[in-house]
Amino acid sequence: MYQLIYLIFLLIFNFPIDLCIETNTRIVGGNITDIKHLPYQVSIKYFGLHFCGGALITRNTVLSAAHCFTESLTSVSPFYAVSVGSNTTTGIVYQIKSVLVHPMYDPDTINYDISLLTLKNNVTLSETVSLIQISEKDSYTTGSLATVSGWGYEKENGTLSTLLRKVNVPVINRRDCKQLYQNMITITRYMICAGFYEGGKDACQGDSGGPLVQNNQLIGVVSFGMGCARRGYPGVYTNVANLVQWVKKNSNYQMNYGVKNFCVNRLLISTVMIMVYAMQVV
Ligand SMILES: *[C@@H]1O[C@H](CO)[C@@H](O)[C@H](O)[C@H]1NC(C)=O
Ligand SMILES: *[C@@H]1O[C@H](CO)[C@@H](O)[C@H](O)[C@H]1NC(C)=O
Ligand SMILES: *[C@@H]1O[C@H](CO)[C@@H](O)[C@H](O)[C@H]1NC(C)=O
Ligand SMILES: *[C@@H]1O[C@H](CO)[C@@H](O)[C@H](O)[C@H]1NC(C)=O
Numbered sequence: 001m002y003q004l005i006y007l008i009f010l011l012i013f014n015f016p017i018d019l020c021i022e023t024n025t026r027i028v029g030g031n032i033t034d035i036k037h038l039p040y041q042v043s044i045k046y047f048g049l050h051f052c053g054g055a056l057i058t059r060n061t062v063l064s065a066a067h068c069f070t071e072s073l074t075s076v077s078p079f080y081a082v083s084v085g086s087n088t089t090t091g092i093v094y095q096i097k098s099v100l101v102h103p104m105y106d107p108d109t110i111n112y113d114i115s116l117l118t119l120k121n122n123v124t125l126s127e128t129v130s131l132i133q134i135s136e137k138d139s140y141t142t143g144s145l146a147t148v149s150g151w152g153y154e155k156e157n158g159t160l161s162t163l164l165r166k167v168n169v170p171v172i173n174r175r176d177c178k179q180l181y182q183n184m185i186t187i188t189r190y191m192i193c194a195g196f197y198e199g200g201k202d203a204c205q206g207d208s209g210g211p212l213v214q215n216n217q218l219i220g221v222v223s224f225g226m227g228c229a230r231r232g233y234p235g236v237y238t239n240v241a242n243l244v245q246w247v248k249k250n251s252n253y254q255m256n257y258g259v260k261n262f263c264v265n266r267l268l269i270s271t272v273m274i275m276v277y278a279m280q281v282v
Contacts, residue, residue, distance in 0.1 A: 033166040038149045040132035042082045043089040050089040053150040053210025059122035061251045064209035066105035066115045073099040085128035095120045113223040113238045135217035142173040146214040152207030156228040167201045169194040192220045195234025202229035212237045
């Protein structure tokens with residue numbers, strides 16, 4: 001009897017592991033996605049209206065773009081909030097305590113387009129709310145796919161999407177991207193480009209500040225582009241790997257670094273439970 005209860009408990013605990021593993025392999029295809037696949041994605045809102053995306057990097061820090069705020073704010077009106085854990089922009093709401101915009105951010109060059117939001121409270125982690133690690137790589141393989149997500153426009157001059165969407169775009173080498181944007185803006189080492197030369201897949205208005213992810217690590221922040229998904233104009237993202245020291249200096253990211261996410265914890269608990277069960281059977 002005791003063992004039966006234990007077995008049932010074990011099955012219940014093991015069930016979500018499959019979901020977690022699916023989360024990590026990221027099945028390509030489809031535009032609308034489940035927040036469970038991108039649980040680090042947040043919506044940043046003002047008066048309840050979504051205006052930018054962001055990524056949860058610690059339980060009380062959201063990494064976003066500088067151009068979403070343009071200036072640092074030591075205290076923020078309660079009308080600013082972050083919403084987490086939902087397919088829509090109406091998830092669990094957390095108020096923002098302060099906003100730090102990179103001091104070198106320049107709206108003319110769009111260089112250093114990064115900001116850190118400190119929340120008033122720590123978020124509760126779950127299957128739909130979890131943290132993402134920042135990539136510290138020097139460079140990425142040209143053509144390798146990365147996932148960008150958000151509730152932004154479904155087309156240039158379009159409207160916001162009710163449901164969270166994602167698209168996979170290939171990383172473009174900086175030299176090629178520099179050439180493509182040469183008449184418009186200088187592509188710096190604090191930028192990373194991703195998109196198809198022929199266009200058609202991209203981030204757009206309302207996705208700003210949102211995450212570009214490869215191998216479960218944050219590699220970019222939606223920064224700018226010439227229109228959306230236009231031929232010859234890939235999306236330009238903030239290259240977070242070159243700004244990670246600034247993030248560590250200005251948040252509790254270092255402390256959270258290597259934090260086990262919800263799925264890993266479950267996996268550990270399940271492993272221990274299986275071992276205990278096996279021992280009982282013997
Ligand atoms: C994804 O979006 C594109 C463009 O809006 C559309 O052509 C395509 O059918 C969509 N795919 C799915 C699986 O919904
Ligand atoms: C989010 O959307 C997916 C389908 O895309 C659905 O299976 C899931 O139940 C939704 N989650 C919530 C919390 O509504
Ligand atoms: C958030 O969690 C950290 C430890 O992870 C703790 O130091 C801090 O006091 C917490 N903040 C709040 C507002 O609960
Ligand atoms: C979107 O609007 C801008 C400004 O009105 C215009 O220049 C651009 O051509 C429009 N793009 C599309 C795809 O309609």
